[in-house]
Amino acid sequence: MTISRFSFPTTIHFGPGARKLVADHLHGQAVKRPLIVTDRGIAALPLLKAFVADLPGLDAGIYSEIWGNPVKSQVDNGVAAYRAHRADAVIGLGGGAALDVAKAIAVMATHPGDVLEYAWDHPQVRPIDQPIPHFIALPTTAGTGSEVGRSSVVSDDATHVKKIIFSPVLLAKCVFADPELTVDLPPAITAATGMDALTHLVEAYLSKGFQPLCDGIALQGLRLLADNLEPCVNFARRIAAGETALLNDEEHREARGMMLNAAMMGGVAFQKGLGVTHSLAHALSTVCDLHHGLANGIMIPYAMGFNHDNTRREAVAAYFAAMANEWEMLRFEPADFVAQGDRVAVLGDCAWKSKRTGQIAESPFAQFFTFREGRIAAIVEMFDTATAVAVHGRPAA
Ligand SMILES: [Zn+2]
Helix, strand or coil: CCCEEEECCCEEEECCCHHHHHHHHHHHCCCCCEEEECCHHHHCCHHHHHHHHCCCCCCCEEECCCCCCCEHHHHHHHHHHHHHCCCCEEEEEECHHHHHHHHHHHHHCCCCCCHHHHCCCCCCCCCCCCCCCEEEEEECCCCCCHHHCCEEEEECCCCCCEEEEECHHHCCCEEEECHHHCCCCCHHHHHHHHHHHHHHHHHHHHCCCCCHHHHHHHHHHHHHHHHHHHHHHHHHHHHHCCCHHHHHCHHHHHHHHHHHHHHHHHHHHCCCCCCHHHHHHHHHHHHHCCCHHHHHHHHHHHHHHHHHHHCCHHHHHHHHHHHHHHCCCCCCCHHHHHHHHHHHHHHCCCCCCCCCCCCHHHCHHHHHCCCCCCCHHHHHHHHHHHHHHHHHCCCCC
8 A cells, every 4th residue: 555645625645654744744834843732542652752753853742631522621721732832833633522623723823712702603703814823634533534624613611512613724734644543443433433434424415405526425435434344343353352463454454544535535525514413413422421423323323214204205215225325235225224324333332321311301402403393303202212322221111
């Protein structure tokens, strides 16, 4: 495998070892003092030290106080770290949380006020109208596609309500998609992040609106995902069981690489839109403090059943047939697709039990979705069922 370079939707260097091209790229941009924004998990790994060692001639600072679902204080502290380091660029290294916080830090490095005032639905939303520092992204999971996205999701510390900042300037100037950064992901994270990518692809494809470019990308992404997610989870399981030689296995690296592409394709495709799975998954992860991908994995079977039963059957059947075709299923039945999604979600030994139970009636899920009259009861029922599974490990009696 060699390193490929392509330019859609931004410049992407893809292949094992692509991370080693970062230093040359930054020198070419006259960057001298980048701030690496990463999460606590990665900061504890030898990977971070090795990455910094591969940045000769650059004085790199590190901000690694990111964990869980990103919150505003993590952004504020990151901006302080950016200023203290007198940084001139931001390197996002991590999963969706680290990349989203990195983007928000880049914005707040040159904009006044509070980061949540830049959320699209803020009553006095502030404009992102200044140039922001050079921002590059290195994904360490194959899930959110945040590395090719134009948004950043940050929650209020107190309420945990998720706020989304949208701007074309949030798109990374360059992505280094290196499968070697993802080969040691544990099985549960591989499955959960993969289910996020799957959900982006499915929901982008199913969402209403005329966007044939995104439709095509979503279907090809689904094919890559169908071929590679399950093998990646199985590789991760075998590595967790002691087969560490698989960390350098060519077939494993290739599967991880294809998952990185599937995730980026999900990130591109959902420019078209997302749907009820994400709406409810955001609520579910707020109520139960769940990983975003896991919440999607829990919600998607119910949401697909809902889509099938509650929309114009004939129109939606064609969409399900096309997706089933990419998944190489024998029959084009939505129920089969649902079962497939369910199976992949369970694959990662995901711990579906939350530490705290939530009051569903008070959940903020309604803010994410404009419900059509007559569908609310069905959505509430679906949400209750999925939440019962998340909280108790089984549907409510
Ligand atoms: Zn997502």
